[in-house]
Amino acid sequence: MEVIHLKKQLILLTGLIAGFTGLTLATSPQSVKAAGVYHTVKSKTANNTAFHWNGSTKAYLWNYNLTQKKHHLTNYPKTTWYASRVLKMTNGTKTGIFYYVSNKSGSVKGYAWKGYLTRGAYSSNSAANNNNTDKSTTTNWVTTDNPGGIPHPTKKELSALKSSYSDPYEEDAYDLGVTYYQDLPIIKDFMGTIYNSKLNSTKPDGSSNTKYIKVSVKPTDQQIQDLANGSLTFKQFVLADLNKQHIDLSAYKSWQINMSSTPIYQKANKQYAYPKFGDYTITLLAPQHQ
Template sequence: MSLIIGEDRYMKKSIFLVSASLAAVSFFAINQPVSHAASFQTLKVKNYNPIAYHPSTFRSVYLYNISHTAKLHNLKNYPRTTWYVSKKILMHSSLTGKNYAYFYVTNAKGDKSGIVWHGYLTRGVNPNANNANSTTNSGTNTGSNNGSTSNNNNSDSTNTSGTVNYSNDLSRQLAGYFEGVKPNAYLQKVANKFQRYANIEDPNKPWVAAQDFEDMVTSNYPDIWRAANGGFKYLYDHQSKTDLANFKAGRTSFEAYANKAILADNGNSSFRSYKGYQIGAYACPKGSKGYGQGVVILVDGIIDGDED
C-alpha cells in the first residue's frame, strides 16, 4: 500500500512540474515580439500626419492586426469610408521571402483600424463618402468622360507632355522594352529622380530604395500616385541576390533581368501588357551604387503636370 501511495505522490508531482513548465513556456511565448512567431516581420516603419485614402477596389480586401496574424475588417463592407494613413510599414514575409509595404489606417471615428497592403488604397477622400446611393460597382461610369477614360488607346488624345528627357541610355532602353506605350515627359521627370531620392547605400537592403522613392512620390506627386494607383514597377522587385549578381557580372542580359521583374508582377504581366499606357522609366547606370535598381511608372490614361 505504501508503494502505491508513493507512486501516486510521484505522479502528482510530475504532473505539477509539467503543468508549471507549460505555463512558463506559454508566458514566455506570449511576451515575445510577434514578429518572431508570425510569418510577417516588421522591417521599417515611417510615421505620417494622417492622410486620407480610400479603397481602389471593391473586392474583398482585409485589414489585419498590426502583426498580420488576424483579419479584422473587410474594406468591401465600408464602401463610403475614408481611411486615414498614419504609418507606412515595410514587412517581410517568411512564407514568400518577399517584402511588402503596408499602410496602418484608421477610420474617422477611430473605432476601426488595421494594416492593409498599400496597393489597395488610393490617396484622397472617398468620393462616395457623402453619396448614400452610391454602389460598389467599380465598373459604373456616370456622366461624360470627356475622352479621358482609361484604356484609351487613341494616340491623338494622349498628352505626352513635351520632349522626353532620359537621364541615361539604360533608362531609354528600359522604356523601349514596353510595347505600344507612350513616353510621357512628366512621368519621366519624376522617374529620373529615383536615384536621387532612393536609398541605395545599403546593398543588403535593396528593397529600401523602392520604399523611399515611393514616399517621395506620395508626398510630392500625389497626382501620379493616384493615376498609377501605386502601380510602380521596380527592377529589383521579385529578384534575388543571385539574379542581381548575375546581371552585374553580365551573365544575364538587361532585358531578361527587367523582364523577370515585370513578368513576376501581379497578374503575370509582361512588356506587352501595357499598350496605350503612358510611361516613365529610370535605370541606375552601370558603375553606380544602384546598378540593377530602377523604376517604371505606368499610367493608363492621360496625365500632365508641372515639370519642376
C-alpha cells in the first residue's frame, strides 16, 4: 500500500512540475513590436549619395524606429544630405523606403522618407525653380479640407483623401487617390468601356492585344501652371490631346480600360512632380482578348 501511495505521490508531483513548467512557458514575456513602431526589413549601403530637401513641409528626420521627430527639414533648406544607408522599414501595416542621412559635418542626422529627398547636392537652381513656380501659381486651392491643394476637388474626393495626406507614410496612397479621381471622368468619356484596375497602364507589354494611348505633346510651362491652379482642368487638357490624336471615344464599346497619370495638386513636389503634370497613359483591351 505504501508503494502504491508513493507512486501516486510521484505521479502527482510530476504532473505539478509539468503544469508549472507549462505555466512558465505560457506566461513568459514575448518579443513584440509596439503598434506604430517601425523596424528594418532590409538595409543596404547608399555610399553617401547626396540628396537635398524637395520642399515638402511634412519632411522630418526621425529616430531609428520613426517614433520621434528629430529635425524639421524646412530648417535646413540649403543643406546637402549624405545617405549612408537605404532601408525598407515597416510597422506591420505600413511599409516604406527610408534613407539614413547626415549633413556634411555629421552634426545633424536621422531617418528620412525617400519622398522628401531629391537626388543631388543642393544648388541655387533648384530653389529658383521652386520660387518661379510659386510666383506663377495664382489660385491657392490649399485649405484645411484640401491640404494638398487639389484643383476643383469634389467633397467625396476630399473625404477619401484627407486622412492619407495627413500621414507622411501614406503619401503614395494620397497620390494614387488623386490620380484615381482625376482619371475617372476621362475613363467615363470612353463610352461603353469597362473599367479594369488590373490593366497595367504603367508598363506597356508591347502586346498587340492591348492599345496604349499616351500624351502626344508635353504641356508647356504655362499649361503646367494652369493645371496646378485649375484654370486648365486635367480633363480639358487630355480631351484636347486625344482630339489631336484623332481618338474616337465612342469606338471602344465593351473594351476594358484603365488609366494612369501624374497626380496634380499644388503641394506636389515642384522639382520632379510639376514637370510631369499632364502625363498620362490610357490602356485599352479589346473584347476578344479578355
